[in-house]
Amino acid sequence: MSNKDYPSFRYLPHPNPTSKHKRDQLLAAPAFGRVPTDHMVMIRYHEEKGWYDAQVMPRGPLSLDPATAVLHYAQEIFEGMKAFRTQDGGIAIFRPDANAARFHDSAVRMAMPPLPKQLFIDAIDAFVKADQEWVPEGENSSLYIRPFMFADEAFIGVKPSSEYLFLIIGSPVGSYFTNTSVTVWVSETYTRAAPGGTGAVKCGGNYAGSLMAQAEAKRHFCDQVVFLDATEHRYIEEMGGMNVFFVFDDNSIQTPPLGGTILPGITRDSLITIAREKGLTVREEAYAIEQLFADAESGRLTEAFACGTATVVSSIGCFKTHGREVTIRNGLKGPAISAQLRTALVDIQRGRTQDTRGWVHRIG
Structure with missing residues (x-):
């Protein structure tokens, strides 16, 4: 046409x-x-x-x-x-x-x-x-x-x-979350998407299927749920309506790879681009939940954050699952790469920084 x-x-x-x-x-x-x-x-x-x-x-x-x-x-x-x-x-x-x-x-x-x-x-x-x-x-x-x-x-x-x-x-x-840091429930009961399904599609059925898991998260006093892969039930994929990132003590960043089961978030893509332009290493690689708990307990994992159109960037302070809970960086505050990325993104969106990528569409 x-x-x-x-x-x-x-x-x-x-x-x-x-x-x-x-x-x-x-x-x-x-x-x-x-x-x-x-x-x-x-x-x-x-x-x-x-x-x-x-x-x-x-x-x-x-x-x-x-x-x-x-x-x-x-x-x-x-x-x-x-x-x-x-x-x-x-x-x-x-x-x-x-x-x-x-x-x-x-x-x-x-x-x-x-x-x-x-x-x-x-x-x-x-x-x-x-x-x-x-x-x-x-x-x-x-x-x-x-x-x-x-x-x-x-x-x-x-x-x-x-x-x-x-x-x-x-x-x-206004703001999607009222808390400055969110608590996330790791669902071991429900799966969001499977290979060959509609995980990469923004359709209502994906969100309807996440509601029971989100209710489970609320019962455990968590703000959001994160899903594991449908095949091995080990690897972190996506939250109820957001992508997820992890920051390590060498300032590298990791996020789950897309591969058809994760929604290709526009905020996700934008943050990856901004981070790499700032010279940061970004890996799109699988991350096992047991490794997350180990890295958080050792201090190797220094930040975790959710991102999406609604929330922009939201810090994750704690991960919980049945019988296990870990606080990122033991609750201590420090230099936050997630905050730097959020500021860089919002400054582009609101015209405070020059848009060198053609991302901003003006309404004439």
């Missing part, structure tokens, strides 16, 4: 948009994912028409037939992105081309029609322009953007749908 074949966006103004006074109140301390903006984007797909009927419209409920395919066969994918207020007062989105590429790959794996990458970016631009007043100004605040697509055909039968809806909604957000 060439640019000229893209559907043009129709703008349907909101009949009763949120007042400035109420919006300012909501932006003062937004709970993560709880405050909706005024608009949404919707684009329809039919196998005979392709993509059509692109609209920026008032956010509102959807009307679905009880036999809508997504409700029965979970043919659904999504992305997570943020829009930031920059130092010069503008608005920027971080690496939307990478989100567009991952959304494309997720669609292919889930037997869905790939949304053209430029149409994905154009849709993001249209949404943010419509709700630009909802982009907060606080240092730890941003507009969280959720593009998603699902099977919209009404039928009962196991096959790819012939109709789909692509939508974008958004919510102003």
Whole structure:
């Protein structure tokens, strides 16, 4: 599909948009994912028409037939992105081309029609322009953007749908975690993904399958869960919704390799790039859980951190599992490479550092 074949966006103004006074109140301390903006984007797909009927419209409920395919066969994918207020007062989105590429790959794996990458970016631009007043100004605040697509055909039968809806909604957000350091439960009961499955896809089923493990973590007073590999149940893979990194006493960094069972995080990729440009050694290698406990107890492991669009970078202070618990660096504070990487990343996102990689997409 060439640019000229893209559907043009129709703008349907909101009949009763949120007042400035109420919006300012909501932006003062937004709970993560709880405050909706005024608009949404919707684009329809039919196998005979392709993509059509692109609209920026008032956010509102959807009307679905009880036999809508997504409700029965979970043919659904999504992305997570943020829009930031920059130092010069503008608005920027971080690496939307990478989100567009991952959304494309997720669609292919889930037997869905790939949304053209430029149409994905154009849709993001249209949404943010419509709700630009909802982009907060606080240092730890941003507009969280959720593009998603699902099977919209009404039928009962196991096959790819012939109709789909692509939508974008958004919510102003603050910090994802309230604690400066999180405690992580190592799940020995549940597995997130297996080779040949959908571990590298950003689809709802992966997250639904993690909820029991996350509940198990909460029962043990942990903030998050980390999963081990499905084959040997030894190697650390991914957290409930985040990638994970480890820092050692020689200042080297290690993160689990992708290989089809781990989501290729955009924050993960960005941190690896920044770290290597700073001269740090980064290894994408398997890391066994027993080795983690040994390295933490010996002091060789000096830091661990989670990363993702929602959390950016969050320090991990403690790992727990049945009958075992270890605190990173015995709880002592020291020079934190994770904090340096977080600052470098956020400074790029907010326009405080020159963007030499073409990562920042300005909203004109």
